[in-house]
Amino acid sequence: MAEIEREAMEYDVVIVGAGPAGLSAAIRLKQLDADLNVVVLEKGSEVGAHILSGAVLDPVGLNKLIPDWKEKGAPLNVPVKEDNFYMLGEAGQLRIPNIVMPPLMNNHGNYIVSMGNVCRWMAEQAEEMGVEIFPGMACSELVYGENGEVKGVVAGEFGKNADGKPGPSYEPGMELHGKYVFLGEGVRGSLSKQVIAKYDLAAKSDVQKYGLGMKEIWEIDPEKHSEGTVTHTSGWPLSESKSGGGSFIYHLDNNQVYVGFVVHLGYKNPHVFPYMEFQRFKHHPLVAELLKGGKRVAYGARAITEGGYQSMPQLEFPGGALLGCSAGMVNLPRIKGNHNAMLSGIAAAEAAMEAISAGRGGDLLDGYDTAVRKGEIGEDLRKVRNVKPLWSRYGLLASLGIGGMDMWMNTFGNGFLGTLSHGKSDADATEEASKHKEIEYPKPDGTLSFDRLTNVAFSFTNHEESQPAHLHLTDPDVPVSVNLAKYAGPSARYCPAGVYEFVGEGAETKFQINFQNCVHCKTCDIKDPSQNITWTVPQGGDGPNYPNM
Structure with missing residues (x-):
């Protein structure tokens, strides 16, 4: 196919992703120099549409970025009032006294928030400063300069047919060039993955580790609601499948609670069904009693970086930088990464401003990587690295x-x-099905627990069906000939949206990809034991439309 001609726009800094990292970088750049040309490209239909997080927010990053955020109306309205930690058994629980928990686990001074709404507010602050923000603009390709540096991205390509060829309404998109390109795509970003591989940024770091986080928003009986209460649990039901992970229950305002569940993706048994572990968890007496009489109003899922301090790749590459979860800055015991994402955006902006002021562009952002590792982010992650x-x-x-x-x-x-080292990647940790017993999960009751497709409707996800599938198979035969034969087809279980299924029997078995269901969690890209699935961006605006996640 002939090379596609595209118009190009020039900026000082191009930022991919309107999450807390990207928006913090944009705001800080404008604080340093109001005349800088800064653009933020967001694949969601609006800012916040693809943001899913717990979330209890440590405001340290926001304090540094916008010290008067309270006066400016930031949606941090529910301070944490109470911390609870429980070890669960099937029928009961044991509370762990707060006094034995390390000080960093204390949530005093933090806020229960919707990070989607926080990002929407941050976007308003950025736009008031002159930052250009374009939602619905998926960045599908990197653009390289003459010396092999990243000089921009391709964004806004629409109208391809299912076979990948331009359709009758095809729009080629644009190239957006910058002196520096920041990748704030979140966990396992498609461009970040390419950059890490191209420049061998992970050569000196440990393997990255991941978890799958699933979350529902519930409206509950006002008499059971306790605004500002934060509860974390470990143990059952994951203890039975010998998997790692835990839960969170956060009481925000308006009689709503966030009910979330994280499964570490390093599990060995390919029969583990993370989504059903979550649904089973809600039947524990502690949780069931809380939710009884309530209703679920939203659902979503996303992967979480868990490798921490030793798994961060080099953060600088020729022409740009990795921000936030694109590099893996989550403090796993605290289940917090948004504060570090903001701090990384600030640090990258300051490094870029220094470089641009010196007349540079397209080179390594000297000092950014060091600022992260030796500063507040590195100190936060170093404490919990083991x-x-x-x-x-x-x-x-x-x-x-x-x-x-x-x-x-x-x-x-x-x-x-x-x-300590993490050892195997999550894909390599998966063992053959013959070494493990199948796991029987209770059927969802439709009141506390729900089947996947019913819940996916509450993510409000949508993909235009005539476009190419954004989930690519390196070898189309591997799902059946290898993954089904050796690992009992784990993709039919590890996906929290029911994207993958095996249809037919025996020699007629086919692997089917229902990409319309995808909520962009990227678990398939991480956990597939053959590493045969690559997640890429669909056309801009497609995917989940989270209202208050």
Whole structure:
């Protein structure tokens, strides 16, 4: 096919992703120089449409970026009033006293928020400063300069037919060039993945680890609502499938609660069904009693980076930088990454401003990587760097015991374990089905628990059906000949939206991709044992439309 001709627009900084990292970078750039030309490109239909997070927000990043955020009406309206930690058994629970938890686990001074709404508010602040924000503009390609540096992106390509060829309403999109390009795509971003591979940015880091986070918003009985209460649990039901993870229950305002569940994707048994583990969890007496008489009003899912300090790749590449979860800045024990995403955006903006002021562009942003690792982000992640490896190797109790002591010691200096390695990737951790028993999950009751397709309707996801599938198979035969034969077809279970299914029997078995259901969690790109699935962006505006996640 002939090379596509596109118009090009020039900016000082091009930012991919209107999440907390990208918007923080945009705002900070304009604070430093109001005359800079800054553009933010967002694949969602609007800012916040693809944002899903717990979320209890540590305001440290916002305090640094916009100190008067309260006066400016930031939607941080529910301060945390109470912290609860429980170990669950099938029929009961044991509360862990707050006093034994390391200080960093204390949520005093934090806020229960919708990060989608926080990002919408941040976008308003950015636009008032002159930042151009274009929602519905998926960035499908990187543009490289003469010296191999990233000089821009292709955004806004629409109208391809299912075979990938331009259709009658095809629009080629535009090239947006910048002196620097920031990638703030979130977890396992498609462009970030390419950049990490092209420039070998992960050469000196440990493997990245991930979890699958699933979340529902519930409206509950006002008598059971306790605004500002934060509850985290571990143990059942994941203890039965020998998987890692836990839950969160956050009481926000208006009698609503966030009910979330995280499954570590390093599980060995390919029969594990993360979505059904979540649904089963809601039948625990502690949770069932809370939700009884209430109704679920929204659902969504996304992957979470869990590797932490030792898994961050090099953050600088020729012509740009990785921000936030594109590099993996989540503090796993705290289940928090938004504050670090904001801080990374600020640090990248300051490094870019220094470079642009010196007449530079298209080179490495000297100092950004160091600022992250040696600054507040690095210190936040360093303290908890061994919790995940301990959990993966020895299980939950060792993580709580030994990991807890290590966190205490890291809070006041250096721990006694050094820095542990994560070992295998989550894909490589998957073992053959013959080594494990199948797991029987209770059928959803339609009141507390729901089947996947019913819940996916509450993500309000939508994809124009005539476009090419944005989920690519390296080898179309592998799902049946390898993954079904050896691993019992785990894609039919690890996807929280029912995108993948095996239809037919025996020699007639076919692998079907229902890409219209996709909520952009990217679990398939991470957990597929053959690493045969690549997640890419669909056309702009498609995907979930989260209202208050």
